[in-house]
Amino acid sequence: MKACVLEAINKLEYKEVPTPSPAAGEVLIRIKASGICSSDFSRVFKTGTYHFPTIPGHEFAGEIVQVGEGVDAALTGRRAVVFPLLPCNECEQCKLGNYALCSNYNYFGSRCDGGFAEYLAAPLWNIRLFDDAIPYEVAALTEPAAVAWHAVAKAGIQPGESVYISGSGTIGILCGIWARKLGANVSFMVRNEQKAQLLQQTWGFDAIRTDADAKAPASRPDLILECVGTPQSVQAAIDSVKTAGRIVLVGNPSGDIDLPKALYWKILRSELSIQGIWNSVYPTEWEEVLEQILQLKDELKPLVTHQFPLSAGQSAFEELRDSKGLILKAIYTNE
Ligand SMILES: [Zn+2]
Ligand SMILES: [Zn+2]
Structure with missing residues (x-):
């Protein structure tokens, strides 16, 4: 062969x-x-x-x-x-x-x-x-698709919850499709307009721009599925999620993931739940x-x-x- x-x-x-x-x-x-x-x-x-x-x-x-x-x-x-x-x-x-x-x-x-x-x-x-x-x-x-399904399963999504997805590669989009299927209101955190348009036009997903000139999102989600694995993305997830919110870490790390003290405080004082998933x-x-x-x-x-x-x-x-x-x-x- x-x-x-x-x-x-x-x-x-x-x-x-x-x-x-x-x-x-x-x-x-x-x-x-x-x-x-x-x-x-x-x-x-x-x-x-x-x-x-x-x-x-x-x-x-x-x-x-x-x-x-x-x-x-x-x-x-x-x-x-x-x-x-x-x-x-x-x-x-x-x-x-x-x-x-x-x-x-x-x-x-x-x-x-x-x-x-x-x-x-x-x-x-x-x-x-x-x-x-x-x-x-x-x-x-x-x-x-099974990895993304596992991530949304571990996240314990309830119908009507607001879910942000950080990362719009294959796994991120699959997470979005499955989270929506389970009844969540899904938005993507994206850095470029081309991706925002693709997500909107192909799948009807809202995109929240997170580039430098973007305004802070008006509301905070119940859950963020972090599918990028960079320090910026992990930090943005902790910063953006609501009090007592959940973060599921899906993306493989690009390198060391450091954490500013203020964000570490937020994990404690907002009682965030952070869950890793594998396979x-x-x-x-x-x-x-x-x-x-x-x-x-x-x-x-x-x-x-x-x-x-x-x-x-x-x-x-x-x-x-x-x-x-x-x-x-x-x-x-x-x-
Ligand atoms: Zn693979
Ligand atoms: Zn074994």
């Missing part, structure tokens, strides 16, 4: 590699769409993966084309997404079913070969089937989010702004890196 193999930092090569075959208890998936995550940019251009060579890609959807021993052959031909985490099943958190908090996991696309390939063999446990009505490129959003709860939240995706697939589709054939290899990453235009989710596709 063909795959994009990360041979070294800055060397993602489209090449021939052995096609995996499904072991007992596994299925072989023909990957149809594989999302490029911002974490994959770090892997390709900065940090690499855990070892070389590795096939990156942890957000993918495809068709089951073969089953291993002991797996129902009727699954052949079904559409499936893959939970990319392979838990140890032995640690304390695994025994509690908190697989995302496993202390000794494997992971498709970073610790072992992932979805920038024509095929991948995965344990049946990691597979969730989805309805044929969901296009593959939308199904490839399931992993980030998603499998399989429950994946099943919930696939139902939501089926209902809102047309609303999710505009998140996929770029598609590349797998053969584009590293040039896809370079084009995205050098682009001045708006990028939400880019995916590799396999015909």
Whole structure:
């Protein structure tokens, strides 16, 4: 099969590699769409993966084309997404079913070969089937959509609450879509007019400008979902939320996150609740989010702004890196 193999930092090569075959208890998936995550940019251009060579890609959807021993052959031909985490099943958190908090996991696309390939063999446990009505490129959003679903679930959103989202990348917008579905009044905190217009025109979201000349927002939200991970954004979230409000930290940190004393005081004196989230709860939240995706697939589709054939290899990453235009989710596709 063909795959994009990360041979070294800055060397993602489209090449021939052995096609995996499904072991007992596994299925072989023909990957149809594989999302490029911002974490994959770090892997390709900065940090690499855990070892070389590795096939990156942890957000993918495809068709089951073969089953291993002991797996129902009727699954052949079904559409499936893959939970990319392979838990140890032995640690304390695994025994509690908190697989995302496993202390000794494997992971498709970073610790072992992932979805920038024509095929991948995965344990049946990691597979969730989805309805044929969901296009593959939308199904490839399931992993980030589950992370966003987990964030709004942890936030405990009540209908009618006011929720601000800081950050208007894929995860931020997904958080907004799910929070609105749960009945919240959602606004985005954004720095530029182009993003504000996109959020308004494509999804009907209000945007609150937070650039230097913007006026302070008139009201304070009950909850802020912080999806950026910079000191400025975390500080703005603490500054903006209402007394006894909640903040959910979703964005991966860009570096050290420092905190001025006045904002630390606000956490104490306003009794703010600050919750971190990591990954998603499998399989429950994946099943919930696939139902939501089926209902809102047309609303999710505009998140996929770029598609590349797998053969584009590293040039896809370079084009995205050098682009001045708006990028939400880019995916590799396999015909
Ligand atoms: Zn990701
Ligand atoms: Zn574990």
